[in-house]
Amino acid sequence: MFAPGSIDAAGTSEEGIVRERTVRMNWVWVGAFVLCGVMAAGEAATPAATADLKFNEMFTMPVGPLGLTPSTRLRALDGKRVRIVGYMVQQEPATPGMFLLSPLPVVAGDEDESLADDIPANAVLVRLPTATKNKLRGQAGLVRVTGVLHVGLSTDTASGRSAAASLEADAATTRALLQVAHTGARPVKPHP
Numbered sequence: 001m002f003a004p005g006s007i008d009a010a011g012t013s014e015e016g017i018v019r020e021r022t023v024r025m026n027w028v029w030v031g032a033f034v035l036c037g038v039m040a041a042g043e044a045a046t047p048a049a050t051a052d053l054k055f056n057e058m059f060t061m062p063v064g065p066l067g068l069t070p071s072t073r074l075r076a077l078d079g080k081r082v083r084i085v086g087y088m089v090q091q092e093p094a095t096p097g098m099f100l101l102s103p104l105p106v107v108a109g110d111e112d113e114s115l116a117d118d119i120p121a122n123a124v125l126v127r128l129p130t131a132t133k134n135k136l137r138g139q140a141g142l143v144r145v146t147g148v149l150h151v152g153l154s155t156d157t158a159s160g161r162s163a164a165a166s167l168e169a170d171a172a173t174t175r176a177l178l179q180v181a182h183t184g185a186r187p188v189k190p191h192p
Contacts, residue, residue: 050146053082055103058122058165068121070151070164078151084167085144089119094135095158098127101145101167108161125154125163128174139180146173 059068089100090107100108102123126145128136147169154166169177 050081050083051077053077053084053149055084055086055120055122068164074149074151074165077149080149081147081170082149082167083144083146084124085142086124087141088136088139088143089123091159093158095156096133096135097129098125098156099136100124100156100161100163101126101143108159119161121164123163125156125161125166127166127168128177129168130171130174136177139177143177144173145177146170 053074057071058074060071084101086101086103087105089102090105091100092108100106100119100123102120104120106119106123108119124145126147145167147167150166150168151164153162153164155162
């Protein structure tokens with residue numbers, strides 16, 4: 001290390017190096033605070049009327065003698081704007097303009113299982129109204145979808161799979177999903 005007041009071979013003093021490191025660390029902290037502010041502003045831009053829905057809130061538990069029944073919360077959110085996080089079901093062939101969202105990663109194949117596959121009963125059929133010709137392949141990892149929830153049996157006519165609820169994705173969600181489908185990269189949160 002340096003002796004007090006010494007200068008190294010490049011002509012840099014110990015005080016200069018310490019000052020440079022301090023300035024760099026200050027910029028790191030400023031950047032972190034700005035990033036936190038941008039993320040908070042992005043969350044604040046989400047309409048207050050958007051309710052978070054979790055898969056475990058969809059049906060009354062325990063299951064009764066009549067089978068699965070929609071929960072009070074699910075019925076109350078019918079026709080309202082919701083946000084739900086889940087996994088896109090890996091489905092071959094993919095259906096244009098829609099996909100199934102599941103609480104866990106699932107692969108649905110028609111070759112050996114047909115409609116007797118492992119898709120959970122609380123999977124949601126997501127419709128992309130502005131992308132009816134686009135086929136979305138299942139994306140790895142969690143996906144957050146926002147849109148209007150519709151409670152009641154919805155069927156994907158191409159595959160024959162049904163869901164107890166469907167969600168009509170909003171334009172921002174559709175754009176983000178299409179960006180991921182075309183580039184293979186996760187979308188970047190836009191700055192406000």
